[in-house]
Amino acid sequence: MPDITSLEQFYKDTATLIPEGINKEIGHFNVFRISELMTRLREKPGMPYNRRAYYKISLIIGKNTAEYADKVIEIKKNALLFATPKIPYNYIPQDDKQTGHFCIFTSDFLLQNKTGVVLDELPIFKPGGIPIFTLTADQVKELEILFTKMHRELSSDYAFKYDLLRNYVLELIHFGQKLQPATTLYTSHNASARVSSLFIELLERQFPIESPQQKLILRTAKDFADRLSVHVNHLNKVLKENTGKTTTDLITSRVVQEAKILLKQTNWNVSEIAYSLGFEEVAHFSNFFKKQTTVAPLTFRA
16 A cells, blocks of 8 residues: 555546646645545445645545544544544544535645645644544534535636635645644744643654655654754653653654554564564564553554
8 A cells, every 4th residue: 555645646546537637836726525435435434544745634424434553533424534644543424414514625725825834733733632523513614615616716717716725635634734733833932832732843853654665764752852852851851741651752652653554554573563663673673662552563464
């Protein structure tokens, strides 16, 4: 199974025509009605379980399951789902009564906005969360109006339609961010919080692992402390204050998460996975994984 699902592969999987201009400088955007794709999705259960090369926002009306590396989330009726290339998931319809809409877009698409929006800096796309939100009937109506505007605008010949579509995407993003707990949106700007934020950024910047030749550079608390120019004890203290976890706990948790993803969605052997995650000996990786999950790597993969 490939590690990255390109836009071309997405259109192939859904048997949808690739629109003209997919690779133009403006980036890529498209919007779909879920009901129109259900026949194709029935032939291919769910969307591929891997990292996509695009962002996706879905208004889901129907019973579904969203599977992540170590979480399964049941969508019983109405939900708004935000997907980022950094977090692989598998979306599986559980019945034939599926309606709603979704749009896909690349980071380049929003970078054309004069506000200079950087998607991965927005709270809704930050690592560590699973942005799936249950919706009321009134919220569904509001979002359906917004998606209908997208469909109408995309098919128009208005010269500045992509500027308008960017605004609609931003409106969707802000709608989702309002659904998040306030604690995920607002953080204090003291030195301790900045160190914690920079640590998380350095940690996440190393992922996803995209080939067996790629190898984690920062693996220990000292590695991160040296990169941040702080004492390892100070780093541990501020992370404990801001996250409730130690530096080693956070590193370990993220490495285990990536190990699970690589075991489930690639055909790399355990030795290749161990190397890419910074383990010089496969036995060390196997012992590490079993200690954290209680099962051996190959058992988890089975």
